Amino acid sequence: MQKYRDQKMRRKHRLPERLLTHLFLIAASIAIGLPFFWMITTAIKGPTEVNIFPPIWWPEVVRFDNFVTAWQTAPFGRFYINSIITSSAGVVLEVTIAALSAYAFARIKIRFREVLFMVMLAAMMIPGQVALIPNYVVLKHLGWINKYQGIVIPHVSSVFGAFLLRQFFLSIPSSLYDAAELDGLGHLRTLFYICLPLARPVVGTLTLYLFIAKWNSYLWPLIVTNTQNMRTLPVGLSMVRQAEYAIGPEHLMAAAIFVIVPVLIVFFLAQKQLIEGIASGAVKG
Numbered sequence: 027m028q029k030y031r032d033q034k035m036r037r038k039h040r041l042p043e044r045l046l047t048h049l050f051l052i053a054a055s056i057a058i059g060l061p062f063f064w065m066i067t068t069a070i071k072g073p074t075e076v077n078i079f080p081p082i083w084w085p086e087v088v089r090f091d092n093f094v095t096a097w098q099t100a101p102f103g104r105f106y107i108n109s110i111i112t113s114s115a116g117v118v119l120e121v122t123i124a125a126l127s128a129y130a131f132a133r134i135k136i137r138f139r140e141v142l143f144m145v146m147l148a149a150m151m152i153p154g155q156v157a158l159i160p161n162y163v164v165l166k167h168l169g170w171i172n173k174y175q176g177i178v179i180p181h182v183s184s185v186f187g188a189f190l191l192r193q194f195f196l197s198i199p200s201s202l203y204d205a206a207e208l209d210g211l212g213h214l215r216t217l218f219y220i221c222l223p224l225a226r227p228v229v230g231t232l233t234l235y236l237f238i239a240k241w242n243s244y245l246w247p248l249i250v251t252n253t254q255n256m257r258t259l260p261v262g263l264s265m266v267r268q269a270e271y272a273i274g275p276e277h278l279m280a281a282a283i284f285v286i287v288p289v290l291i292v293f294f295l296a297q298k299q300l301i302e303g304i305a306s307g308a309v310k311g
Contacts, residue, residue: 069279096280105262113240116178124187132195234296
């Protein structure tokens with residue numbers, strides 16, 4: 027009986043804390059979701075409703091033709107194809123290189139391994155803008171300007187991905203590596219049959235992170251491409267932004283939805299892997 031009373035008292039004490047936690051989460055959700063809601067409602071408003079002050083939250087007449095106008099302002103179909111090709115190829119190559127380098131730094135014993143790893147980590151401190159001109163000069167000599175490989179290849183090495191996977195590979199019990207060695211597995215087969223299946227949540231999280239970064243990349247695709255048929259979606263959105271006075275803010279918001287929707291779809295599809303990756307890192311940390 028006393029135990030039941032103690033549990034009841036603890037629940038009463040925790041109630042205000044839970045209430046404050048839920049209120050904070052609700053407020054944070056509203057603060058995060060409000061800009062998206064405003065973007066969606068603006069995309070379906072008429073030109074007069076966009077300029078009304080005080081602003082209205084929902085239009086009297088839903089204007090889906092704004093999406094048609096925004097789509098016709100720039101060749102978004104071609105932009106989609108370019109973004110899908112460059113983002114997918116870049117993610118596959120970057121995750122592959124990160125996994126190979128992470129395994130090498132975690133399991134293969136070479137001289138100055140730790141020193142080389144620290145040098146690699148030091149590269150994270152160098153701003154990416156420093157390499158823009160050297161990369162462009164190299165690609166110009168290779169004849170890769172305005173080509174897919176010119177967009178993808180210079181950014182297929184991921185120091186962050188290698189570091190993340192290396193830390194996970196180090197947390198795998200050495201007995202599993204010893205068992206794989208006894209079974210005759212080499213380094214590559216150990217990586218693909220032992221390490222990567224165990225690191226699936228971490229790989230999923232890294233893949234999602236890299237895909238979002240490459241999908242939203244603007245500066246490098248803008249520099250390395252010089253024709254419209256090689257532009258990606260962020261560059262295409264900039265083209266619509268420059269034509270804002272010729273069309274309207276509602277069309278700009280409709281074009282922004284074109285860019286965001288694929289990322290949201292990928293995020294929701296990979297949500298389980300993302301949560302597992304975060305939980306795995308929390309437990310191991």
